[in-house]
Structures are given as structure tokens and as C-alpha cells.
Amino acid sequence: PYLRPLYDALHDMVDPESIPRLMAAGTIEVAPLAYMRGRAQPVDTAVLTPTGWRRFGDLQVGDLVVGSDGRPTPVIGVYPQGVRPVFRVSAQDGASTRACAEHLWTVRTKDDKRRGRWRTLRTDEMIGRLRTAHAHRFELPLVGPVEFVEHDVPMHPYALGMLLGDGCLTTSTTPSFSTRDPELAESLNLMLESLGVEVAPKGGYDYVLRRPGVGPGGVIVANPVTQVLRDLDLAGTRSATKFVPDIYKFNAPWVRFAVLQGLLDTDGGPVTQRARTCRIQYCTTSPQLRDDIIFLARSLGGVAYARTRPAAGRAPGHAAGRPVVHRQDAFVIDLRLPEGLFPFGLSRKRAAYDLTGGGRPQRYITSIEPDGEADTMCIQVAAEDSLYVTEDFLLTHNTLNDAFIILDEAQNTSPEQMKMFLTRLGFGSKMVVTGDITQVDLPGGVQSGLRVVREILDGLDDVHFSELTAQDVVRHRLVGAIVDAYGKWDARQGHGPARSGDRRTGGRRHERRREGMDPA
Template identity: 70%
Template structure:
């Protein structure tokens, strides 16, 4: 488009511009049907004479006004060249943007840049920002992890956020979309409303559903929602990734019920290190499922509880671990005959605080394996390996492992010169202190002081147990596993706990005593009186299970440790229970629950939208923000002049502006009545209410 002088001169103080519309653009695209666009321009510049002849447009008037008209037609042509039509609203907004820039407003973007930015196209319809603030809002979503879109109704806050979410899903930037809004009109008491859950929440979520249908094939939406790719839920259910209040969670001091935890308490993360609890959110009574792994470990959780899992295909393609809800995996646990979902294990042994113990941990493991600690006789040790007897003697100060004949060694106290009275055997004293004195083979256990001690102590106990009653089992084309046997149910569970706390897995099975071939002792048959619990163990590479030379050599010759694996085996209903949700500060959001299973409560790889956020209270807002996971994005929208909270309740959206304003990677986009993209009257109504509130001193 060009501006050329004419022979006719404008009046003094006026300017004249002449525009030529290229022939390839019909004049109707520039002037509008029935000259509707031209009338918008004439109404906006009433003091300027605008004339059209053929494909020529001229304007005479104030120099600044004519210059604005010149820029307006330039911008309109830039838009038309993209194939996008101009509308009356687009012309009005272009004029407003140009006037704002002329009046000194900070505006780097031109109207053409704003109006031609495509976000999403579906069924021939393209979603774009329509105002400068909308474009800046959309750009902020691209650049920041958390964006607040604050402004009156009709400014496109939620609609544009939904478009960006669908765009992110389609481009595989995220793996799921989660849409939520508070249902305050029902006081969050959805249980008192008639109908099913979906019938109860539909009125509050209907705007989100409507937006989805504009942006996706309607037939695909039920499938995406059934697969958990798109989740729509009221805020009351957003935090519902919960476990029963009695479920054990590992802390540096041992196991504690999750319902007893408070903000600031420490739990154990996937790296074995303590991590603080950031939030505790009671969830009320919920349907519960029992999630069981193939090694027999299990825990309880609700259907929305989150699990980090990986499939064989994920591993083969070197793809990252995914996050799925419990209910998403039900009925999909097998791939052919193989278990589908692998669970993560500890990346390092659990770091319990070191505690003083009365007996060397390796010596205790040997005694629990092959020691006689009944208390009716002097403690003794049975072994065919003199190396173990020597190690036991070295680990017990003041004790001599005296051979009694054959494999028997009596643990005698070494008498010092000058002893005049009979002193208690140090081993007996220590065993009494640990409540182990009097235990027989089927009642032995590992004392808590050893189970919840440093990794070095726990490993030493396990090494003593395996050197005495365990051994390596070589398998072709596989890393070497370890086998341990005991008749004590307590010791079976303690050995499994030791293995799991070091990052390994253990599979227990029972070998019945009835029908088993009797053993031999001094030439006579010895019948089995109790069932034996056999434990198959796999430990991570780098953890040495044996000190006994012959077992260690065989273990390493057969391949040594490898990568233990744990898979989900079953998910079954387990009734209804009172539940609670916790949020932890660990980088991967994982914490250790029952049987050393790793689970978490944060949303990774998700685009999360909280709509109508002005109706959240401060606690709900904090809960929602702390659910942010890795590679996720949060957009929070709301209108602080339309708060429906009960009297005296502070809006979380209002408060969060004071708390997070200026925080890195958090952005506040503020839209005004000029950004309303509904009926023109809506913007005028918003302005009228704002003027009324300013006159009367009221606020929404």
C-alpha cells in the first residue's frame, strides 16, 4: 500500500493521504460487506474525511489522525495478506492499539502481530488472541511455568488457556491436561447434591467442557477422558491422590501412619534422604484399592493416586517414566504374559540416623543365622567355615569362639587376670538387652535398633545373615540372585525389609515341613518340624552381600548384582477408608510408603488450568500451587471482582498476588474491559460497575 501526494491541497493545518489497494485484494475485504469496516473507521475518526473511488482511498484531516489511518490500513493489509479476514471488532481493536501506542503506551507489538498469531486450528476454525493484552497473556504462558490470568468475564482468560493446553498436548509438550475449578456455589459439599458424581459437578465444569468441544473432535473427548489424558474435576477432588490414614510412610525415625504426619515432618524420598512434608490435606472417606507388586509388597490408595511407572516399550525407546493414576492401570496390567508397569526403586539406600548398638552388626547377623541364643546354655555358633568363626570372634570383644568338636563353637568369655567372681558373658548381656535371649530358630528377629540404623549397619547385619544361612544362586544369562532360608516369620520379614531398604527386591515363598525329606545329623534322620521361608534376593550393583570369601567369589563369578526390578501385579478394590493426601518437597515428588514402595502426589508432564480461582481460599490456592510437578505448566484464571466465597473468607487469588508478585517464573497477566471479546455491551457493563464501585468505595 502506498501514500502519494495529489494535485488538490488540503486546508491549512491538515494533511492528506492517498492509498491504493492492490488489485489482488477485492475492496470488499478492506471495506467490509456493505462498507461495514469503513463505517467503523469513519466513526473512530469523525473529524477526518475519508473517500473511496475504485481501489483508491483518500483521507483528509488532522495530521496525527491521518497518520493513524495510514498505519491502520497498513496493518489491515498485513492481516489480509495472511488470508485472515478483517472484522469490525478486529478493526476497532486495531484502532485502540494504535491510539494506545501513540499516547505513549508501552507497545512493541503491532495490531497485525496480535491478530495473526495462531494458537490452534480445528475444523476450519483458528483460535487467536484478539487484543494486545490477550497476546501478552498467551506469550506469558509460553515463557513462564505459572501464569495468572486476572480480569473480568469475557476477556478470554480460560478459553485461551484451554487452547494453549490443547496445543501443548498435541505437540507432545505434556502428556495430560487437567482442568479444575472450585464448586463454591455448592459449598464444596457435592455429596449433598442429587445424582451421580458427574451429574453433580457438570454445572460447575460445563464451560470447560464447552471449550474442549470447540478445540477437539467431540468424538475423541470421551476417549481422552477415559484414558486419563484429559481430566476435568472440581478443585475439591484435585488433591484427592490419597492413602488411608493408617497407611505407613517411612520417616527417618521409622514407619509412621500417614494420618499422623504434619507439615514440616520429614519423610524419606526416592534417594533415601529425608524430605519435608509441605502439605497435609484430609480427603474424607474414599474408595480404596490394594496395589500389589509381584514381589508381594503392597499398599493401599485411592483410584486417583499417582504412580511413576515405565513399560517395556518405554524402556526400549529410552523414554522417561510416566505418571499414571491407579484407576488408569486397572484392567491393563499385562502385555501378553508379561507384567506391563515397572515401578521405580530406591536410587540409594535409606539414610536412617546412626544409632549405637550393643553388638557388632555383622556378628549379630551371624548369631541370628547360625547361633544358639536360647539362654539355657552358653551361646554357641554352628558353622563348617572356620573363617566365620574367626570373624565372629574378632567382632565380639572379650569373647573366644572355642571349638567344641565338629562344626560347633562355644562363645566363651575370656577371663582376665584377677577375676575373682563369675561375670556375665558379654554376648548374653547384649542379647538380653536386645530382647533376643531365649529366642529359638523360629522366633528370631532383627531388633529395631538395627533395622532403622545407618546403611552400613543394615548391610553388615544382612551380610552376617547371608554368610551363615544364605548363598548365591547362579543362573544362565542372568545376574546372580541370592537365596536365604529361615523358619522364623519375623526374621523373614526383617530380611525383606533390610533388602528393600538397600534398594533391592526380595521374593518370599514357603516350603512346607510336611512331606519333606528328613535331614541327617550324626547318621540319624532329623525330621522338619516347621515350615521354611525361602527368600530370593536381588541387590543393586555395588552392594556386596557376602563377606565369606567362597560365597563372595561365586557371587561375582556368576555375574554379581544387577538392576532389581519391581512390577505391579494386581490392583483390587479394598473397601472405603478415611484418607489423607500429603505433598513432599522431594525434587521428583516421590516418598516411601509401605513395603518401601515409591509413590507420589504431584502432577508431572501436565498442563493444569485452575478456573474461577477467585473462589479459592488461601489454603486451597497453596495446595494447588504445591502440586506442580516436573515439566508441567499451571495457568490460573479468575476475576477478583466476582468472588462468591462466604462472608469473611479471603480470596486465595487476591492473597497470592501479594505473595508471588515478582517471583521468578511466575507471571501475572491482567486483562481489562478493553479485552472483552463478547458482546460490546459486556465491556461497557464492566466499566460501569467499576465506576460505581470506585464512587461507592465497594469492591467485589
């Protein structure tokens, strides 16, 4: 009966006929303390910050994480959740992370997309519902280009990308570069001018990177490109060991994009398909470079798919008319980048790509599997959509927006639990807290969060307290009389409502005066 005013409020806010549907969809939750149990990830999960990855369990209030727009957003709440069963949530591009059953995800179906909306679902609400006919059901949002802290770099990022693609980095000889496109040699020459290096033809498709005007018999001075490669720990790397240094990966979007474009202009390519959009593809024998390219694409708001072509059993290639045996596995990476990011600067590749475009990057949930138990935690961030970036650039959150949330039996929350619940209020949401401070079932010595919260928040704007009396009881008329009698007895005793830890035994619990708090 004490929920009647709450449902009256619901009828004033939304169409009454839609209330059952909204409750079934989870937009409206009537949950005694359940709202605080869950919405958690393991403490050893990686979460993205403006300076790189960080352990989830090490976050504190005031720390910055990366939001859905790629910009920093502060952590405004940290709530340990203890050891809980967790699930591994995986997407079709190979990205995955772990979360508990009650953790929240922003997703949309094809029908949602047509209507221009997203919805919020728990992990367990999607289990067994991941496909519709022959298609994936739940699409995940993609992060915007991540705004890492910008750093100075020793070589232009486009030049580094070209050298990683088609350069010789052994440093046992003068650095060199190979290409059949004079346009790329000219671009590399322009990018290396600041280092005092020119790209000089050596013969055929080969070029040498040297200091201009330096010939035999001069003073021996380290080649500036060689020195940069040594500083970046790239000196001596070969095809199977190349990588993108962290100072370029965790840097401004333009730096990461320039590295990626240099790689694609040299060793990547557009793969045209009849009646379909163009694929962006890169092939490498370096597992670290494969992971780095995937990182670059995802950090820019794109998606990347990788597959392996084992060396064993592959037909030999050919070079100068001779067969060449494959000694290393090859990793093929297919990319899709967001609109406005053109992967190729090289004219001939750009023209092929522009014929059809690259299509929209998309990420769908493909599996949710139990993954044991883990010590878990949840956080609240200040971002308006409550989203933050977790492992593999997956977007997730744990605060409800645009929802009506009811916390029942709130007299049995501790002050800490009450604070945690109230600080989870999302944008556009309304919370209603109900409870009876005379029916506290907490252990002795533990205060009721419902009693304490009125002392703390009474008088705060947008927070309203309502006290229900015997006249609000909608049960047998005798119940109202009993509630009134107990109220008079409490007044005569002069000690007010029962203290925390008091418990009555025998018979059915009676309906007493209830307090409601409504933070709008």
C-alpha cells in the first residue's frame, strides 16, 4: 500500500498503459536494495585514462577516465562490490571484457536504430538473445577519437608510419626506404627535412635516407634517422619485430592517425569489392605491430578485425623470379574508420577508396559466457551519458539515465549504502526512496541510512521528504487504526521511533509510519 503514491507519481509522468512495458524493459526498477548490488567489473580490468590504461581497482574519486566522446571525465564515485560471478562479454571484432550479471550496457537493435535511440540493458538481460534470425541483435556504441595527453615526438608520425611499413630499420647500414610510388618518396623527404635528412634515389625502387652534402671522407656523425630509431628502441627491428612506440600510440588523435596513414600508404591497401564498400587492409608478420594497428584504429573510433595466415602449408611467394618460402605467420587486419577519416593519403589508393567509401564501423555483441568469480567494483563518472571506456575500447557504464528508480525497504540500508545509491542518480532520472524507520532490521549498532539521510539532505533543492500517516494506509481499516495506535504509544513513551537494531518478534509485521524521500 505504501507504494501507491509512487505509482500515482508514475501515472503523472508517463502513459499508464506503458508502465508494464517499461518495467519489463528495465527502464523502471522497483528493487529493495537490488540497485546497489551489481553494476560491477573485476578490479583487475583495464580502464582507459587520458594517459593510458589503468587498473580499474586503483581508481579513486577525482581520477580521470575516458568517456564516450574520447574526452576525459572525472570519477565521482567508487563502490567496492566484493567477490561476484562474472561473465565475459565479447564483440564480433574480437574485443572483450568481463562484467557481472547486473552490469549495464548501452546497446541498440535494428529497430532502435530506425527510431534513432539507444537503450540500456543488463548483462543478464542479453544472454540468450544475441541473435535475431541470422543477424547480431545488440550493437554497441563506439568511442570518439580518444584525446590522450599530447606529447612532442622525435619524428613526424607520418614518416614513422612509412618507415614501419616499407623502411629498413636494422641500422647496420644507412637507413633506407623502398617504394614504387615517387609520391611517397617525396612525402617522406618533406617529413624528414626537420631532421636534416634527404631521401635520395639509390636505384630501382630503393631510396637512402642521408644527410645532404655528406660524402666519403667526412667527419663521421650519426645519421639523425638512426639516432631517432635508437631512441625509440626500433633500431635493429625487422619485419616480424616492428612496433609502434607508446609515445605515438598514447598521443593526440592527429599523431595516431598520421602513423596509421603512413602504414597504410606504404604497406596497406584498399580492397575493392563488387557492389560493396571498400575494405582497408594491412598485412604484417609482427604480432606486436598487428596489435598496435588494432589499437590505433579503435582509439580513433574505428573497428579492426585480425586473422592469421599460417606459414606452414602456404605456397611460396616469388621475388625476382625465385620462390620465397614463408618463414613467419602473416596477420591480416581489416579496418573500418569513422566518417571523415580518410585512411589513404597516396593518390592512387585514395582514388580507389573514394569510389565506394569504407562503410560505417560497427560493433555487435556476439557472446556472453560465464567466466568464474572475481573481486569487483563499480564507478560513477561525471559524463552526461555515464559511459566510460574499458578493455579493447568497449564502452560501458553503470548508472541509469532517463529512468524512474524506486528503492524500497530503505530503512535497512546503512548510511554508506544510502549514499552509494543516491550518488548513482543519472541524468533525466527520478529516484523515490521509501521505508519505515520503526521497522529497522539492521544489526545492533548500525544506523539506518534512511534516518541519517534526512538530517543530511533536508532542505536541499530538488530533494523532497514526505511522511505518510495512518490516513495513507490502503489496507483493512484496522491496519490504519493499529498504525495510529502505535504512533500514539511512541509519543507517550517519549523515546521516538525504534532504534537501529531493534527487532520485534511474534505475529505479522505491522504497517507503521513510513518516510519517503524523492530526489527529483
